[in-house]
Amino acid sequence: MSPRRSVADALGTRSAILGRSVAIASAEGLEGLTIGRLATELGMSKSGVLGHFGSKEALQLAVLDRAGEIFRTEVWEPVVAAAPGLVRLRALCEAWISYLERGVFPGGCFFVAAAHEFDGRPGPVRGAVEARFDTWRARLTKEAGRAVAAGDLPGSTDPDQLVFELLGLVMALNHAIQLHRDPRAATRARHAVRARLET
Amino acid sequence: MSPRRSVADALGTRSAILGRSVAIASAEGLEGLTIGRLATELGMSKSGVLGHFGSKEALQLAVLDRAGEIFRTEVWEPVVAAAPGLVRLRALCEAWISYLERGVFPGGCFFVAAAHEFDGRPGPVRGAVEARFDTWRARLTKEAGRAVAAGDLPGSTDPDQLVFELLGLVMALNHAIQLHRDPRAATRARHAVRARLET
C-alpha cells in the first residue's frame, strides 16, 4: 500500500478518464467535454485530470485515438476475415450500418460529429479527424478497386465515386437516427447499399 | 435627430445582429455564437444585443429563421418556376448542390451543422432544426411522388427511399467540401444525382 501510485494505477486512471471522455464527447462534442466536468464525474481534481494529458487539446487528440480503437474493433476487425473485394466491401458496409444501428456511440458516429465540429477550426484536432477519414476512405476504395478488378463490379465503376456515395448513405443514416429517431432508416440504408453494389 | 431610436432603427439593429449571428454561427456553431462576441463585433453592449431577443436561446431560434430565409431564397425560390415532378426535383437537387458549391454559408449547410450540434440536446432549438428538415424532406418527397405518378420515375420507386438517398449525397458533398476541401466533390454529387434520377 505505497502512497505512490504505480505506473499501472496511472494507466488505469488515464484509461478511465478516456472512457468517460468518449461518452461525454459523443453526446456533447469534443468542446463540450470540459476538464471540470470530467473531474467532478470521476471524483478527481481538475489538475489531476489535466496532468495525464497536459492540455485540453491533447486530451481531445487522445479521445479521438480511443474512439478510433472502438471504431476499429466494431467495424474493421469483424470484417478482416471476409474475402477481399466485393464480399469484404459489403461486409464493411454492413458492419458500418450496424455500428450506427446499435448506437456504439450514443451521439452517433463519433467522427462525423467531430468533423462537423472542427471542420471550420484549423489545428491538430481538425487534422487528426481528416486523417482518420482519409484512412477509412482509402480502405473502402481499396476493396472497391479489388471488386472492379475481379469483375464483381462493372468495369466502368470509379471506386472513389462509389465510396463517395456509400459515405453519403451512411451519413444519411446517422442523421436519420440522431435527429429523427427514424427506425426505418437502417433498412433504407441497407436497401440502398445493396442496390448500389449489385452486379 | 431624436434621441429615441425609431422602430425602423430597432428593426435595422435587430437585422444587423442576425446578419452577424448567421456568419458567426455558420463558422463556429450556434453555441459558439456568444452575446459578448456579438456585442464586440457590432460595437454594442451585451445588454443591447440581448434586449432584442431576451435570451440566447431566443436568439438561436431567430438565427435559424434567418438562415431558413436564406436557404429558401437560394434553393427553393429559383426552382418554383420549374415544372412539378421530375423536372423540379432535378432543379431542386441542382440548386441544393450549387448552394453548397458556392458557399452560401461559409461553414457549409447551416442546417446539417445545426442538426449535428443539437441532435443530442433536447429543447426548442433541436425541435426547430428537426421541423425544418421535415419540411424540406416533405417538399422533395412530394416532387418525387409526382414524378412517379407521371411515369417519369419507375413505378417501383419509393419516394421516401429516394429522398433518403438524395439527402445522403448532399451530406457527402457538404462533408467533402468542408473537411476535405475536395474540388471534385460537386461533380461527384451531380453525377450520382443524375444516375439516380435517370429514367
Add this chain to the structure above:
DNA sequence: CCTACCGATCGGTAGG
C-alpha cells in the same frame, strides 16, 4: 440602448 454588476464556469498554473 447604456453602465455596472452577479454567480458560475472555463482552461490552466504554482507549489506541494
Add this chain to the structure above:
DNA sequence: CCTACCGATCGGTAGG
C-alpha cells in the same frame, strides 16, 4: 495526485 488560485469569459439582471 491534491489545494488554492489566476484572468477571462459565459448568460443574464438591475436600474436607468
